Amino acid sequence: MYVVVLGIGGWAMNRAIDHGFIIGPGFDLPAHFSPIYFPMGNAATGFFVMFALIAGVVGAASAISGANHVRSWNPNSMPAAASAATIAWTLTLLAMGFACKEIQLEIRNARLRTMEAFLIILSATQLFFIAAIHGA
Structure with missing residues (x-):
């Protein structure tokens, strides 16, 4: 699911970069300029997409860490998997x-x-993932 979030977030970021404001000599900033401007959505879209991308990358890394913990199944790998999942x-x-x-x-x-x-x-399934790591 984090990969889907990364795919859609990447599309939104690419669209924002391609269709954002052009700032240069002779161009004035719009009245309500925001450095996190997205041509689709609303005022919260920029923050939503940026934090969704960050959460997607860290979530995918936590899934890899959790899979490594399940594969090795020793107490030394559990803290890394649990902390990555919590973050x-x-x-x-x-x-x-x-x-x-x-x-x-x-x-x-x-x-x-x-x-x-x-x-x-x-947000709910990641909490269950944390519980599963601690239960293992």
Whole structure:
């Protein structure tokens, strides 16, 4: 699921870079300029996409660390897997908070709605992942 979040977030970031503001000699900044401008979505989209990308990378790393812990199954690998999972969960919760703000502001496209749904689901499943690592 984190890979899907990374794919959609990468698309959104690429679109923001391709269709963002052009600033140079002779160009004035728009009245409400934001360095995190996204041509789709609403005011929360920039923060949502950036934190979703960060949470996606850390979440994928935590899944790799958890798989390594299950593969080796010794007490020495458990702290690394548990700490990576906890950090991924907190970043996922932060991205989920921006997803909730984006839902409240209402203007967004289908891809952003998909990423919001995935992050809301991931916030719960990552907590179960942490419980499973500690239970093992």
